[in-house]
Amino acid sequence: MSKEYExxxxxxxxxxxxxxxxxxxxxxxxxxGAPNTHTCPVCTGMPGSLPVLNKQVVEYAMxxxxxxxxEITRHCKFDRxxxxxxxxxxxxxxxxxxxxxxxxxxxxxxxxxxxxxQKNAGKEAGEIRHxxxxxxxxxMEEDAGKLIHDEWADESLVDYNRSGVPLIEIVxxxxxxxAEEVIAYLETxxxxxxxxxxxxxxxxxxxxxxxxxxxxxxxxxxxFGTRTEMKNLNSFTSITHAIENERERQIDIIESGGxxxxxxxxxxxxxxxxxxxxxxEDAQDYRYFPDPDLIPVDISDEWIERVKAAQPEFxxxxxxxxxxxxxxxxxxIELITQSKRMADIFEESVRLGADAKKVSNWLMVxxxxxxxxxxxxxxxxxxxxxxxxxxxxxxxxxxxxNNTAKEVxxxxxxxxxxxxxxxxxxGLKQENDSGAIxxxxxxxxxxxxKSVEDYKGGKEKAIGFLVGQVMKQAKGKADPGTVNEILxxxxx
Ligand code: ADP
Ligand code: MG
Ligand code: ZN
Numbered sequence: 001m002s003k004e005y006e007x008x009x010x011x012x013x014x015x016x017x018x019x020x021x022x023x024x025x026x027x028x029x030x031x032x033g034a035p036n037t038h039t040c041p042v043c044t045g046m047p048g049s050l051p052v053l054n055k056q057v058v059e060y061a062m063x064x065x066x067x068x069x070x071e072i073t074r075h076c077k078f079d080r081x082x083x084x085x086x087x088x089x090x091x092x093x094x095x096x097x098x099x100x101x102x103x104x105x106x107x108x109x110x111x112x113x114x115x116x117x118q119k120n121a122g123k124e125a126g127e128i129r130h131x132x133x134x135x136x137x138x139x140m141e142e143d144a145g146k147l148i149h150d151e152w153a154d155e156s157l158v159d160y161n162r163s164g165v166p167l168i169e170i171v172x173x174x175x176x177x178x179a180e181e182v183i184a185y186l187e188t189x190x191x192x193x194x195x196x197x198x199x200x201x202x203x204x205x206x207x208x209x210x211x212x213x214x215x216x217x218x219x220x221x222x223x224f225g226t227r228t229e230m231k232n233l234n235s236f237t238s239i240t241h242a243i244e245n246e247r248e249r250q251i252d253i254i255e256s257g258g259x260x261x262x263x264x265x266x267x268x269x270x271x272x273x274x275x276x277x278x279x280x281e282d283a284q285d286y287r288y289f290p291d292p293d294l295i296p297v298d299i300s301d302e303w304i305e306r307v308k309a310a311q312p313e314f315x316x317x318x319x320x321x322x323x324x325x326x327x328x329x330x331x332x333i334e335l336i337t338q339s340k341r342m343a344d345i346f347e348e349s350v351r352l353g354a355d356a357k358k359v360s361n362w363l364m365v366x367x368x369x370x371x372x373x374x375x376x377x378x379x380x381x382x383x384x385x386x387x388x389x390x391x392x393x394x395x396x397x398x399x400x401x402n403n404t405a406k407e408v409x410x411x412x413x414x415x416x417x418x419x420x421x422x423x424x425x426x427g428l429k430q431e432n433d434s435g436a437i438x439x440x441x442x443x444x445x446x447x448x449x450k451s452v453e454d455y456k457g458g459k460e461k462a463i464g465f466l467v468g469q470v471m472k473q474a475k476g477k478a479d480p481g482t483v484n485e486i487l488x489x490x491x492x
Contacts (some may be wrong), residue, residue: 003255004219007247008227009182009212010174013189014167016143016197016207017060023142023166024051024094024294027245031205032282035159043142043164045089050293053078057166058101060198062307064168065102066137067192067314075298076101078140078291084380086158087145094171097288100139103299106132107192108316109184112193133185134173141167174213174224179243183236186210191315195340195381202377203234215260216250225250226260230267230274242267246274318343326356335364340379342367348385366406370413371473383412391419398479404428430477434486437470437478441486444469455491463487 020031025042041049063441065072076099080092111129143241147161149156170189176182190201190208201208210233230246233239245267250260265274313321313336318341337343342363351361371378391409394400401410410430411417423429431437444466445452454462463484470483 005216005247005251005254005293006219006221007177007243008174008215008217008224009155009176009178009243010227011170011171011172011176011182011185012211012213012229013172013186014209014211015064015189015193015201017057017166017168017272017372018197018199019054019056019060020165021054022055023140024164027164029165033161035157035161037160043089044160045091045163049289053297054166055296057140057301059307060166061101061138061168062197062299062304063196063311064137064170064193065105066304066308067196067311068105068107068170070100070102070105070135070138070140072299073099073103075099075296076299077296078294079288080291081141081234081286081288083286086156087147087163089145089160089163092373093142093144094291094294095141097283099296100137100408101299102138103136105138107135107185107188108132109181109188110316111130111180111184113275123450131175131181133175133181134483136171138168138170141169142152143167149410174215174227179240182210182212182239182243184235186239191338195312195314195323196466200377200379203236206234209234209237209469212239212246213448214243214246214250216247221355225254226262228260228262229264231264231277232266234241235269238267238269240271241269242274243435245272249274249468250451312340326350326360328356328360332357332360332364335368336360339381341379341381345381345385347384347389349389352386352389354389355396358392358395359388362392362409366409367413370410378395382414383416386402387412387460388417394419394423398482401430401431401476401479406429428478431474433484437474438472438486440470440478441466441483441490444473445490446489452491463491 003254013339016029018104022028022038022043027038028038042051053279062072071173076096079097081095081097084090097331112127120352140187143159143162143165144243145158147156147158171249172312176185186208193199193201193208199207203209210232212233213227217223218226219393228246230242233242246265253260257419261276261279263279264277267274291363298337317335319333321376322328322337323330326333336346342380346356346359346363347352367378367381370376371381391405391412394408395402395405404423408417408419412419448466448469451462466487467480467483469476470487471480474483
C-alpha cells in the first residue's frame with residue numbers, strides 16, 4: 001500500500017426509550033411477552049386506528065438532547081416514512097424527517113481513559129485526550145416488529161410486541177476517525193442516557209443499536225469518500241472488527257482502481273466479513289410526508305426549563321467532584337461512577353457516616369464480583385446505602401469479621417436484608433469476650449506441641465496454623481487479629 005488513508009465515520013444510533021408504554025398507544029413495552037400479546041389496533045396498523053403521542057417520549061428525547069448540547073426544536077412534527085416490509089404493519093414508519101426534536105449538538109469524548117467494563121480493567125489510564133463529536137440531530141420514531149425466519153423451512157413468523165416501542169435516533173456528523181473514537185462516543189452516549197434513566201442502552205439486547213457509516217480518503221484530502229453503512233453490530237468487539245474490516249475492503253477497492261459503492265452492508269461477526277444487503281436508498285425513495293394523524297408538538301420554554309432542572313449530575317462532573325471530596329483513588333472513582341445507581345449508593349452510604357474507602361471497597365470487590373457472577377447490571381443493584389453503612393459499622397466495631405461480613409453482604413445483595421438483623425438471627429456475632437478466646441487458645445496450644453515448638457524455634461509462620469485452629473473452634477466468629485495477639489502473648 002503506497003498511500004496513507006484516513007477513516008471517516010459517522011454513526012446512527014437507535015436507542016429504545018424506557019417508557020412503560022409504546023409511543024402511540026397504551027400497549028406495554030415490556031420485553032419478552034408471548035408473541036403478539038402486547039399489541040392493539042394502533043401498533044398492528046389496523047385501518048381506522050389513530051395514534052396518540054406518549055408525552056414521556058418527548059421528555060426523554062428532550063432530556064437526551066439537552067444533555068448532548070442540542071437545540072430543541074420548538075415546533076416539531078412527525079412524518080411518515082413509507083416502505084413495505086412485513087415487520088411494519090402500517091407500511092410506513094412514523095418518524096421525523098423535516099423537523100426533528102433536537103439539532104446541532106455535540107458530546108465531548110475522552111480517549112485513553114480506562115474503561116472498567118472492558119478487557120483492559122485494571123490497567124492504568126493512558127494520557128487522556130479530548131475530542132468533540134457533533135450531533136446532527138436526534139429524532140423520535142417507532143420501532144418495527146420482529147420477523148422470525150430461521151426455525152421453519154418455508155415460513156416466517158412475525159411478532160408485533162416491539163412494533164411501536166419508542167426509539168430515538170441520534171445521528172452524528174462524520175467526525176470520528178477510528179474504532180477507538182467510535183467506542184468512546186458510544187460509551188459516552190450510553191453513560192449519559194443511563195444516567196438520565198432514559199434507556200438501559202444494551203447493545204447485546206438491542207436497546208441500543210449502532211449503524212456505522214464509513215468511508216476512507218487519502219490523508220490530506222478535504223473531500224469525503226463514498227460511504228457504506230454497516231448494520232447488525234451488537235457488541236463493541238464486533239463494531240471494532242467491522243470498522244477494521246471495512247476500512248481494508250474500501251482501501252483495496254480504491255487501490256485496485258475501483259469505486260466504492262454506496263450501500264448498506266451486513267457484518268457477519270463469526271466470519272469476520274461483511275456483505276452487501278441493498279443499495280442505499282435516498283430519503284426521496286421513502287416518499288416522506290407529514291403524518292396527518294398527529295398534530296405538531298409545541299415545546300414551551302417552561303417545559304424545557306423543567307426538563308433541564310431535572311437533569312442529574314453527569315459522570316464527568318461527578319468524577320471531578322469525587323476527586324475533591326472523597327479522597328479515594330482515581331481508579332475507584334472511575335469504577336463507581338460507571339453506574340449512577342452505584343454512585344448513588346456510594347454517596348449516600350458515606351453521608352450516613354461510613355468511611356469512603358471502605359464503602360468503595362465493598363462496591364469494587366464484592367459487588368463487582370457478584371454482578372459478574374449473576375451477569376447483572378449495576379443499575380439493578382437492590383441493597384440500600386443504609387444497610388451498606390450498617391455493615392461497614394459492624395466490621396468497624398468488630399461485631400463481625402471480614403469473612404462473616406462477606407456472607408452477610410451476599411444476602412444483602414440478594415434482597416437488601418438488614419445486616420444487623422441477619423447477624424442477630426444467624427448467631428454470627430464474633431466472640432469478643434477475650435476470656436473465652438483465651439481458653440480456646442490455650443487448648444489449641446496444648447493440642448499442637450509441634451507447631452508451638454516450630455514457632456518458638458523461630459518459624460514465625462507456624463502461628464498462622466494455630467490462628468486457623470482457634471478460628472475453626474470459634475466457628476469463624478473471632479477476630480483473627482485478636483486471636484493472633486492472644487496467642488503471641490501466651491507463647492511469649
Ligand atoms: P442518509 O440521510 O442517507 O442516512 P445522512 O446524511 O443522514 O445520510 O448521514 C447518515 C450518517 O452517515 C451520518 O451519521 C453521517 O455522519 C454519516 N456520513 C455521511 N457522509 C459520510 C461519509 N462520507 N463518510 C462517513 N460517514 C458519513
Ligand atoms: Mg439517515
Ligand atoms: Zn398497541
